[in-house]
Amino acid sequence: MASSVLIAPSILSADFAKLGEEVCAIDAAGADYVHVDVMDGHFVPNITIGPGVVKALRPYTVKTFDVHLMIAPVDPYVGAFAEAGADIITVHAEAGPHLHRTLQLVKGLGKKAGVSLNPGTPAEAVREVLGFVDLILVMSVNPGFGGQSFIESQLEKIRTLRGWIDTLDRTVHLEVDGGINAETASAVISAGADVLVAGTAAFTGGPDRYAENIRQLRGY
Ligand code: DX5
Ligand code: ZN
Numbered sequence: 001m002a003s004s005v006l007i008a009p010s011i012l013s014a015d016f017a018k019l020g021e022e023v024c025a026i027d028a029a030g031a032d033y034v035h036v037d038v039m040d041g042h043f044v045p046n047i048t049i050g051p052g053v054v055k056a057l058r059p060y061t062v063k064t065f066d067v068h069l070m071i072a073p074v075d076p077y078v079g080a081f082a083e084a085g086a087d088i089i090t091v092h093a094e095a096g097p098h099l100h101r102t103l104q105l106v107k108g109l110g111k112k113a114g115v116s117l118n119p120g121t122p123a124e125a126v127r128e129v130l131g132f133v134d135l136i137l138v139m140s141v142n143p144g145f146g147g148q149s150f151i152e153s154q155l156e157k158i159r160t161l162r163g164w165i166d167t168l169d170r171t172v173h174l175e176v177d178g179g180i181n182a183e184t185a186s187a188v189i190s191a192g193a194d195v196l197v198a199g200t201a202a203f204t205g206g207p208d209r210y211a212e213n214i215r216q217l218r219g220y
Pocket of ligand 1: 010012013035037068141142143144145146147148177178179180197198199200201
């Protein structure tokens with residue numbers, strides 16, 4: 001099990017009409033990362049945020065911008081998100097066609113590189129890049145929308161990846177995204193996750209609730 005857990009609220013569940021204020025509020029409430037879900041209407045059936053929004057939000061926090069790119073092709077847009085102020089850039093193993101090249105591109109821009117797996121993709125899809133990435137993101141829902149139910153079968157994938165990561169002599173975060181609430185948080189932490197993305201559970205109830213929401217996800 002990982003020693004300390006980081007909470008990465010997804011601004012997908014924030015009030016889009018007040019995104020700057022929402023980022024400030026979730027930062028003040030104790031978020032470790034600000035998770036930004038980028039969707040293109042092609043790789044996933046929804047369209048959300050582009051690099052212009054990331055750039056506009058950058059002055060609102062010094063916390064890590066954890067940018068999850070659910071887009072294909074992805075390579076042509078990595079530079080724009082890096083320039084906009086992303087700290088971690090996570091791409092999907094399924095976005096193709098050359099995962100290793102995409103990760104080299106991210107690292108070459110001086111950013112932390114993450115790789116994400118959809119629920120239907122086995123852990124083996126990241127094995128060859130394990131020594132090269134800073135973060136692995138296990139999707140515990142099919143990407144595209146907030147508010148979906150956690151897919152239990154992903155716990156075994158998390159355990160497998162935790163086993164592999166623990167054989168490395170460097171830090172690789174293991175992040176889980178989708179359907180995370182106080183109950184599923186505890187299950188994924190036990191399985192070995194050390195970064196939890198939460199949209200609905202973090203932003204529910206408005207700014208006055210954010211600190212308590214985050215506290216419940218941490219489990220203490
Ligand atoms: C889904 C996104 C998630 C999502 C999580 O495609 O990547 O980050 O916003 O939302 P909840 O926590 O509501 O499942
Ligand atoms: Zn995400």
